[in-house]
Amino acid sequence: DAKTTQPNSMESNEEEPVHLPCNHSTISGTDYIHWYRQLPSQGPEYVIHGLTSNVNNRMASLAIAEDRKSSTLILHRATLRDAAVYYCILRDGRDDKIIFGKGTRLHILP
């Protein structure tokens, strides 16, 4: 399984943008980049995914490097409810296997 590397934790101020990095230097051509987050005492929640182009949805934006070896999840305006563990995952488009890495614990300061 292709691996991802994320910082263990990050801090950000409320109402500021947050950029969560992810390195995936061994990504293959069939791997999609997925982001999930897990709030305390809840199951993980899908955030966004992409293959090659940058993606936007109501929750976040995903910026993918041109060589696809890294990506950044962007929360445009953090709120206290965005405090969670954020997981960057590579999902092979050819199968249903999804393996979680250690993730980044995001702390939001009021």
Added chain:
Amino acid sequence: DTEVTQTPKHLVMGMTNKKSLKCEQHMGHRAMYWYKQKAKKPPELMFVYSYEKLSINESVPSRFSPECPNSSLLNLHLHALQPEDSALYLCASSLGGPRRPGELFFGEGSRLTVL
């Protein structure tokens, strides 16, 4: 309906008991998953069912036995568990199939305590 429903939310069992965890979705998803999560650790993949057939078993001990009676239901049968099996068990579903790398929808989990 975009929900994955897991029951029970909490379960306490002895090491000699037999119990089951249940998971249900009505989104027409054909891939269903069991994950195990210990405190402050990421979810760990256990099993994947694709079109009601077991497609992935991540070397899980046989005291955990999955079952997929139909495309909407997923069970995890538990027998002769150990205290170290105490964890949050998460069920998830996705559209499934090759070339459809859609998102996973997770349930809230079943918190299992083995005494």
